Amino acid sequence: AAADQGAPTIFDKIISKQIPANIIYEDESALAFRDINPQAPVHFLVIPKHRDGLTQLSKCNDSHEKVLGHLLVVASKVALQEGLNDGFRVVINDGVNGCQSVYHLHLHIVGGRQLTWPPG
Numbered sequence: 001a002a003a004d005q006g007a008p009t010i011f012d013k014i015i016s017k018q019i020p021a022n023i024i025y026e027d028e029s030a031l032a033f034r035d036i037n038p039q040a041p042v043h044f045l046v047i048p049k050h051r052d053g054l055t056q057l058s059k060c061n062d063s064h065e066k067v068l069g070h071l072l073v074v075a076s077k078v079a080l081q082e083g084l085n086d087g088f089r090v091v092i093n094d095g096v097n098g099c100q101s102v103y104h105l106h107l108h109i110v111g112g113r114q115l116t117w118p119p120g
């Protein structure tokens with residue numbers, strides 16, 4: 001939609017259940033599902049169900065504070081639900097240099113093994 005400042009993405013079809021996804025958490029405003037191409041034993045995404053202009057993090061404004069906070073709380077709750085008690089990583093790939101491929105804001109949560117730092 002025009003107000004969204006971007007074309008629909010595959011995530012809209014996951015939200016509307018038009019295409020299947022392994023959904024591990026859902027509420028009124030957020031959805032968490034397993035990444036189709038996992039980079040670690042546990043790798044899931046947390047997305048806002050109403051994109052509301054958030055094609056990427058750098059499009060956010062003050063009106064997005066509540067949903068952005070909620071996504072982090074969901075990320076933490078689901079990470080513990082997934083058994084990531086020894087730690088995990090939260091990543092947002094933003095824009096071209098960030099290697100973003102789907103322009104619907106999403107948090108990657110990866111864990112289940114020792115991760116390395118810094119990233120490539």
Ligand code: 5GP
Nearest residue numbers: 010021033034035036037093099100101102
């Ligand atoms: P980005 O590079 O934009 O940060 O990450 C997009 C992520 O979405 C990638 O890790 C990719 O594997 C995942 N992805 C893309 N299409 C689908 C899909 O149809 N289903 C699921 N579950 N994950 C997807």
